[in-house]
Amino acid sequence: MTWFGFGFDGFGQMRPAGVSGQASCNVNTPVLISDVCGSECGVRVRASWSSRADVHRARCGSHVCVSGFVSGSSEEDCGAVLPESEGCTDALISERYLTLSFTDRVECWEIQHPQNKLVWKREQDNTGHAVALPLVSGGYIMPKPPFFRPLCSKLCAVSLALGSEHAVLLTSDGTVYSWGSGSHGQLGHGALTSQEEPQVVEALWGVPIRAVSAGNWHSASVSRNTEQPINEDEKKEADVFISIQAFPALVDVPNVSEISSISCGSRHTAAVTGTGDLYTWGWGHYGQLGHGTENSTDEPTLVDYFPSHHMCVKDVICGLWNTFVSAVPKEQPPS
Amino acid sequence: MAPVWTDVRAVLPSTVCEFPLHFSEKIELSVLKVLELARDELYSEADCPAAAERAQVIIDYSWEKLNTGTWRDVDKEWRRVYSFGCLFKVLSLCHGNPSQYDIQEAIKTCDMAFLKQKVKLDCVSEPVINPAQAVPRIHCPSLERFRSDFLDPQKPVIIEGITDHWPAFAEHPWSIDYLRTIAGCRTVPIEVGSKYTDEEWSQKLITVNDFIDRYIIGTAEDGVGYLAQHQLFDQVPELKEDIRIPDYCCLGEGDEDDITINAWFGPGGTVSPLHQDPQQNFLAQVVGRKYIRLYSPDETKYLYPHQSQLLHNTSQVEVENADLVKFPDFSKASYQECVLQPRDVLFIPQQHWHYVRSLELSFSVSFWWS
Numbered sequence: 001m002t003w004f005g006f007g008f009d010g011f012g013q014m015r016p017a018g019v020s021g022q023a024s025c026n027v028n029t030p031v032l033i034s035d036v037c038g039s040e041c042g043v044r045v046r047a048s049w050s051s052r053a054d055v056h057r058a059r060c061g062s063h064v065c066v067s068g069f070v071s072g073s074s075e076e077d078c079g080a081v082l083p084e085s086e087g088c089t090d091a092l093i094s095e096r097y098l099t100l101s102f103t104d105r106v107e108c109w110e111i112q113h114p115q116n117k118l119v120w121k122r123e124q125d126n127t128g129h130a131v132a133l134p135l136v137s138g139g140y141i142m143p144k145p146p147f148f149r150p151l152c153s154k155l156c157a158v159s160l161a162l163g164s165e166h167a168v169l170l171t172s173d174g175t176v177y178s179w180g181s182g183s184h185g186q187l188g189h190g191a192l193t194s195q196e197e198p199q200v201v202e203a204l205w206g207v208p209i210r211a212v213s214a215g216n217w218h219s220a221s222v223s224r225n226t227e228q229p230i231n232e233d234e235k236k237e238a239d240v241f242i243s244i245q246a247f248p249a250l251v252d253v254p255n256v257s258e259i260s261s262i263s264c265g266s267r268h269t270a271a272v273t274g275t276g277d278l279y280t281w282g283w284g285h286y287g288q289l290g291h292g293t294e295n296s297t298d299e300p301t302l303v304d305y306f307p308s309h310h311m312c313v314k315d316v317i318c319g320l321w322n323t324f325v326s327a328v329p330k331e332q333p334p335s
Numbered sequence: 336m337a338p339v340w341t342d343v344r345a346v347l348p349s350t351v352c353e354f355p356l357h358f359s360e361k362i363e364l365s366v367l368k369v370l371e372l373a374r375d376e377l378y379s380e381a382d383c384p385a386a387a388e389r390a391q392v393i394i395d396y397s398w399e400k401l402n403t404g405t406w407r408d409v410d411k412e413w414r415r416v417y418s419f420g421c422l423f424k425v426l427s428l429c430h431g432n433p434s435q436y437d438i439q440e441a442i443k444t445c446d447m448a449f450l451k452q453k454v455k456l457d458c459v460s461e462p463v464i465n466p467a468q469a470v471p472r473i474h475c476p477s478l479e480r481f482r483s484d485f486l487d488p489q490k491p492v493i494i495e496g497i498t499d500h501w502p503a504f505a506e507h508p509w510s511i512d513y514l515r516t517i518a519g520c521r522t523v524p525i526e527v528g529s530k531y532t533d534e535e536w537s538q539k540l541i542t543v544n545d546f547i548d549r550y551i552i553g554t555a556e557d558g559v560g561y562l563a564q565h566q567l568f569d570q571v572p573e574l575k576e577d578i579r580i581p582d583y584c585c586l587g588e589g590d591e592d593d594i595t596i597n598a599w600f601g602p603g604g605t606v607s608p609l610h611q612d613p614q615q616n617f618l619a620q621v622v623g624r625k626y627i628r629l630y631s632p633d634e635t636k637y638l639y640p641h642q643s644q645l646l647h648n649t650s651q652v653e654v655e656n657a658d659l660v661k662f663p664d665f666s667k668a669s670y671q672e673c674v675l676q677p678r679d680v681l682f683i684p685q686q687h688w689h690y691v692r693s694l695e696l697s698f699s700v701s702f703w704w705s
Contacts, residue, residue: 010392011365025388049396050365069365095363112364164403181403216399266399285395321395 001314003045004030004305005052007265007288007322013052013068014322026294028287030305030325045326046093047319051111053093064091064100070111084109084116092133094143099133106136108147120147135160140167155198163214164266168221169198174208176201176221184217188248203248215264215282216320221248222259222271253279253300265318270325271300276312278303278325286321339438343429351378356419361410369393370416373423386427393420421448439520443542446522449570450540470629470673470681481583481682486615489684491629491671494581494617498678503577503621509698510622511547514600518571519544526561551602551696561605567598568700574598581617581680584704595703602696609638609650609690614703616683620675623697627681628654628672630688637668638688654690675699 005014010025014033033045044055051068064085070093071080084107085091085100092099098109098116108120124137134140139150140160151157156172166180166187177198178187187194188201208224251271253259258274268282268289279300280289287294290303303325306313311327318324348354356370369392376383397417400410421444428441475496476484485492503509521543528536541549543562550560568575575596584594595614603623611632618627630638639651639662652662659666674694675681683689685705 008392010369010389025385025392050363069368095365164399216403285391320399 001043001326001328003033003043004325004327005033005322006030006290006325007319008049008286009322011050011069013047013050013319026285026287027322028290028294029292030290030303033324043326044090045317045324046091047317047322047324048093048095049320050095051093052319052324053091053098055088055091057089061086062088064088064098066093066098066111070098082116084118090133092141092143097143099141099143099147101133101136106141108141120145122148131157132159134162151198159212161212161214161219161264163219163264164216166214166219167198168212168214168219170209170212170221174210174224176204176209176212178219186214186217186219188219201248211262213262213264213269213318215269215318216266218264218267218269220251220262220264220269220271222262251281251300261315263316263318263323265323266320268296268318268323270316270318270323272313272316272325276306276314276327276330278306278313278316280323288318288322290323290325338432339429340431340433343426347377347426351375354378358415359410359412361412362416366393366396366416370419370423373419377423377426383427386430387424390420390423390427393417394424418448421445442520443522446570450522450524468669468671470627470671472679478583478586482586485682486583486586486684489631489687491684491687492682493673493675494583494680494682495678497581497680498579498619498621501578501621504678507577509577511551511696514698515544515547517573518567519547521571523562523567523570524565525550526563527558559602559604561599561601563599563601563605563607564597566596567600568596578619578621578700580702581619583617583682584702587615587704589705593705597701597703599697599699599701601693603693605693605697607689607691609652609654609688611648611686611688612683612703613648613685614705615685616681617702617704618675618681618683619700619702620677620679620681621698621700622677623693623695624677625675625697625699626672626692626694627675628670628690629683630668630670632686632688634668634670634688637664639665650688655692 006027006029008025009015009027014027015031042057044057046053046055051066051070054065056063056065064082066080066082088100088102090101096110096112097119098111100107100109105121105123107118110117110119122136134142135157136148138153139148141147142149142162155169155177157169158172159170161168163180163186166178166182169177171177178189178201179195179198180187182189182191182194187199188203189195189199190203204221209221210224211222213220253271253273256273256277256279259271260274262269262271265282265288268280268284270278270280272278279302280291281297281300282289284291284296285294289297289301290305291301306325306327310330312330313325313327315326316323351374354374356367356374358367369389373386373389373393376386393416397413397420400413401417424444425441428437428444433441470491470493472493472495476494484490498504507513519542522540523543523546524538524540525546526536526538546560546562549557568578580591580594584591609630640647641649641651652658652665657665673681
C-alpha cells in the first residue's frame with residue numbers, strides 16, 4: 001500500500017525536503033509520499049492545513065508520525081515520531097490540536113507550542129467495537145475546548161464528520177443527522193438556518209448511507225446500495241462559481257457504478273470508486289484536484305495519474321487544501 | 336509601465352524591526368510563520384518568485400476564516416491577517432517591472448482589503464416629492480435659523496446655495512468621464528435588481544468602469560444597477576476632496592469623524608423603497624435629479640412597516656404603485672415631496688420616512704450625522 005499526495009504543500013507536509021526548497025507550494029499531480037513507511041503496518045493518514053499525521057498500526061506497537069509545520073524542521077524521511085502517541089489506535093490532527101485515542105483513554109494535545117502539551121484527557125472503556133474518531137464512547141471530540149461533547153446514546157453513532165462549523169453523523173441503521181451552521185445549506189435540511197441539536201436529514205430518509213464526510217461549507221455522503229455519492233449542499237469558491245444547494249443532490253459521476261469512499265477538503269471533494277478510480281471536484285487553486293492544473297471544476301473528474309500508472313486506488317483522505325490517496329498496483333489480468 | 340516599486344517601498348517602514356507582526360493567539364502559529372516569511376522576503380530586497388504565492392496562501396486561509404460563522408463572530412484579528420495578505424500580494428505585484436495587468440490586480444487587491452473591513456448595514460432611502468405638498472426651500476440659512484426652524488422641530492427642508500463652492504461643481508465638475516479618470520479601475524459593490532425588498536435583488540463587485548459601461552451607458556440588458564450606500568470617499572480620497580461636510584452638521588452632538596458619507600450613483604430609475612434611518616441626513620444632489628417623498632414618523636401607523644427584524648425600518652408599500660387593497664390606510668398618510676436638483680441639499684430629519692427614485696443619471700452624496 002503506497003500513499004500519494006497532491007495539493008497544498010506550503011509546509012512540506014507532502015515533500016519533506018523542506019519548504020524553502022520548493023519553487024511552488026502547490027503539487028498538481030500526485031507524488032509519492034516517501035515517508036509513509038512500511039508494508040507491515042496499516043497506515044492511516046490524517047491531514048490538517050499545515051501538517052500531516054500518519055497513524056502506524058503494527059503488531060509490535062502503534063504510533064503517530066507527523067510532518068509539515070508541526071514536525072518543525074525535521075528532515076528525516078520518516079517524519080517525526082511522536083512519543084506521546086505510543087500505543088494509540090487512532091488520531092486526528094487539526095491546526096492546534098492532535099487528538100489521540102488509545103484503548104483505555106482519549107487525549108488532546110496542543111501542538112502549537114514548541115513542546116506538545118496535554119490539554120485534555122478522558123478515560124474510556126475498551127468497548128470492543130471501537131468507533132472511529134472523532135467519535136468516542138458517549139460523544140465526540142471537537143478540535144477546541146471543551147473538547148468532549150456528549151451525544152445521545154440512542155443515536156447509535158457509527159461515524160462522524162466534522163466540518164469547520166457543522167457536523168454530519170451516520171448511525172448504525174444508515175440514517176444521517178446534521179447540526180451546526182447551516183448558512184450555506186451544508187446541513188441538507190432545505191433551509192439556510194443553523195441547528196443546535198442533531199436533526200435527521202429528511203431528504204435522505206430511506207436511503208441507507210454508509211459513509212459521510214464534511215468540508216468547510218459542504219457535506220457529502222455515500223449510499224449503500226445505489227452507489228452514487230450524494231453531495232449535500234455545495235458552496236464553491238467565490239470567483240469560480242457560487243451555488244448553494246440546501247438539499248442533498250445526487251452527484252453524477254460518469255461511467256461509475258459504485259463509490260467506496262469519500263472525503264471532503266475545505267472546498268473540494270474526492271471519491272473512490274469500487275473499481276479503484278479516484279474522482280475529484282471543487283476548488284482546485286492549490287492543485288488539490290490532482291489533474292495537473294490549478295483549475296477548479298464542479299464536475300467529478302477522473303484523476304488520470306492512477307490508471308495511467310496502473311494503480312488501483314483504495315482510499316482517500318483530504319486535508320483542508322490537499323488530498324492523500326492510498327493505492328496498490330493493479331493486478332495484471334491473466335494472459 | 337513605469338516602475339512603481341520605489342514609491343511603494345517608500346510608504347513602508349524602513350526596516351524589518353519597524354514592521355512587527357503581532358497577533359492575538361487566535362491566529363495559528365502556522366499562519367504567523369507564513370506572514371513572517373512574506374515580510375522578511377520583502378525586506379531582503381531579493382527577487383522572490385514565491386512571494387506572490389505566499390501572499391495568496393495568507394489571503395485564502397484568512398478568507399476561509401472570515402467566511403466561517405456570522406460576521407459578528409469572526410475575530411477582528413483574521414481581518415487584519417487578510418489585510419496583511421492583500422498588502423503582501425500588492426507588494427509582490429509592484430516589485431520589479433509590473434505589467435498593466437499587474438497594476439490592475441494590485442489595485443483590485445487593495446479594494447478587496449478595503450471592502451472586507453466594511454460592514455453593510457441594511458437600509459436604503461428613496462424620497463418622493465409631491466408638488467401640492469412641496470418640501471420648503473430656503474437659501475443659505477444661518478446656523479441659528481436652521482436649528483430653530485428645522486433641526487429642533489425635525490422638519491424637512493431643501494437648502495440652496497451651500498454647495499456652490501464644492502470642487503464637484505467648480506474646479507472638477509463631476510461627469511462620467513471625470514469619474515472614470517479618478518476611480519474607473521476601482522472595485523465597488525453594486526446592487527442589482529429593482530429594489531432591495533425584491534427577491535432577485537443581489538449585490539456584486541465590479542469596477543466603476545464596468546458599472547458605467549453596463550448599467551449607466553449600456554442598455555438595460557443587465558437590469559438596474561445602483562452603486563448605493565457605499566463609502567466611496569473613504570476608498571477614493573481624491574473624490575472626498577471634491578465635496579465638503581455641510582456646516583450645519585456642527586449643530587449635532589457627534590464628532591466630524593463619526594459622520595458617515597455615502598455615495599449614491601446610478602442610472603435613471605433606481606428606487607430606494609420607503610424607509611427610515613436612525614440618524615439625521617443631508618442628501619446633497621450633485622448630478623441629475625431625484626424624486627423624493629417624505630413621511631413624518633407620526634404617519635408610521637399608516638405605512639405598514641415589515642415585521643421582520645431585518646426590514647422593520649422599511650415599509651411594505653410601493654409608494655408610486657401602492658396596493659390600496661392590501662394597504663388601505665396608506666392613502667391616509669400625509670407627506671411632502673420634491674424633485675431634488677443638482678446643488679440642492681435636502682435635510683431629512685432622523686427617523687423620517689423617505690422614498691427616492693432617480694429621474695435620470697444621478698449622483699448624490701449623503702451625510703449621516705447625529
